[in-house]
Amino acid sequence: MNRLIDGKKISAAVVEQLALDTREFIATSGVTPGLAVVLVGEDPASQVYVRNKVKQATAAGFNSTEHRLSADTTQADLNALVEQLNNDPSVHGILVQLPLPAQLSEPDIIRLIAPHKDVDGFHPLNVGALASGGADLIPCTPMGCMIMLEQTLGDLSGKHAVVVGRSNIVGKPMAALLLQANCTVTIVHSRTQDIEAICREADILVAAVGRPEMIKGSWVKPGATVIDVGINAVEKEGKRRLVGDVDFSEAVDVAGAISPVPGGVGPMTIACLMKNTLTAARQQMSV
Numbered sequence: 563m564n565r566l567i568d569g570k571k572i573s574a575a576v577v578e579q580l581a582l583d584t585r586e587f588i589a590t591s592g593v594t595p596g597l598a599v600v601l602v603g604e605d606p607a608s609q610v611y612v613r614n615k616v617k618q619a620t621a622a623g624f625n626s627t628e629h630r631l632s633a634d635t636t637q638a639d640l641n642a643l644v645e646q647l648n649n650d651p652s653v654h655g656i657l658v659q660l661p662l663p664a665q666l667s668e669p670d671i672i673r674l675i676a677p678h679k680d681v682d683g684f685h686p687l688n689v690g691a692l693a694s695g696g697a698d699l700i701p702c703t704p705m706g707c708m709i710m711l712e713q714t715l716g717d718l719s720g721k722h723a724v725v726v727g728r729s730n731i732v733g734k735p736m737a738a739l740l741l742q743a744n745c746t747v748t749i750v751h752s753r754t755q756d757i758e759a760i761c762r763e764a765d766i767l768v769a770a771v772g773r774p775e776m777i778k779g780s781w782v783k784p785g786a787t788v789i790d791v792g793i794n795a796v797e798k799e800g801k802r803r804l805v806g807d808v809d810f811s812e813a814v815d816v817a818g819a820i821s822p823v824p825g826g827v828g829p830m831t832i833a834c835l836m837k838n839t840l841t842a843a844r845q846q847m848s849v
């Protein structure tokens with residue numbers, strides 16, 4: 563029996579609970595969580611994501627500020643903004659929307675964000691904490707995938723999870739979280755030999771490579787749970803469409819449960835950003 567893992571529905575429930583938790587936090591601490599979102603340049607997809615983040619933060623009961631910088635911003639100007647936000651006590655969470663224009667360094671700006679305000683969980687200190695099993699601020703997309711997996715499968719212990727892709731934002735933290743949940747974890751990537759055969763062994767298959775419909779139905783073990791992280795814009799029959807890294811029309815007939823694109827992991831990413839913002843605010847008020 564196939565099951566669709568509905569990211570829209572699951573994320574709506576996460577956000578609903580979060581709004582209640584936020585109300586309680588504000589009532590007891592007298593502090594409203596503050597989220598600062600930084601967007602450099604005019605990338606149309608990034609503009610949509612940032613708009614959604616600000617909208618959802620406001621709906622959750624946070625103070626949310628959007629900081630827009632022009633595409634030709636210098637590293638010094640971006641650094642100055644992040645330093646200012648680091649020093650602003652009304653801001654509990656900071657995120658710089660990625661990708662950045664070519665003249666700017668992503669690793670440098672990620673390192674500059676105060677680790678306790680790093681609601682993306684990308685700072686090396688938070689990455690290290692995740693690797694050693696004690697992180698509070700976890701990258702939003704992998705956190706969203708874990709919520710979807712746990713709601714679908716319950717205990718993940720002993721399952722063979724295969725993660726396709728090794729990015730810092732998704733693949734590596736995803737593998738760390740699956741390991742923490744007692745899965746047997748394999749990461750495959752562009753240099754792996756016979757990816758297909760390894761994927762076919764997966765009880766849990768997480769696709770995060772950024773290659774449209776790369777994973778075919780024949781790569782999926784019957785009954786496996788498939789989480790598709792890819793969001794690829796392609797042209798089909800003259801129309802722009804979004805597809806995942808999994809060939810959904812094939813995989814849906816083989817998988818036990820599968821997340822769609824759109825409406826799968828994407829909405830979970832933003833819901834988990836809200837969770838991290840409340841976590842960051844809680845921690846900052848308890849010190």
Ligand SMILES: Nc1nc2c(c(=O)[nH]1)N[C@@H](CN(C=O)c1ccc(C(=O)N[C@@H](CCC(=O)O)C(=O)O)cc1)CN2
Nearest residue numbers: 611657658659660661682702824825826827828829831
């Ligand atoms: N600083 C960060 N930058 C980026 C992150 C991130 O977590 N932090 N992740 C991605 C982009 N992203 C959030 O920032 C994101 C991408 C997609 C979605 C989403 O809801 N997608 C919808 C489809 C939207 C559409 O129609 O275009 C879906 O999948 O249903 C949310 C967040 C890279 N940058």
Ligand SMILES: [Mg+2]
Nearest residue numbers: 727728751752
């Ligand atoms: Mg790769």
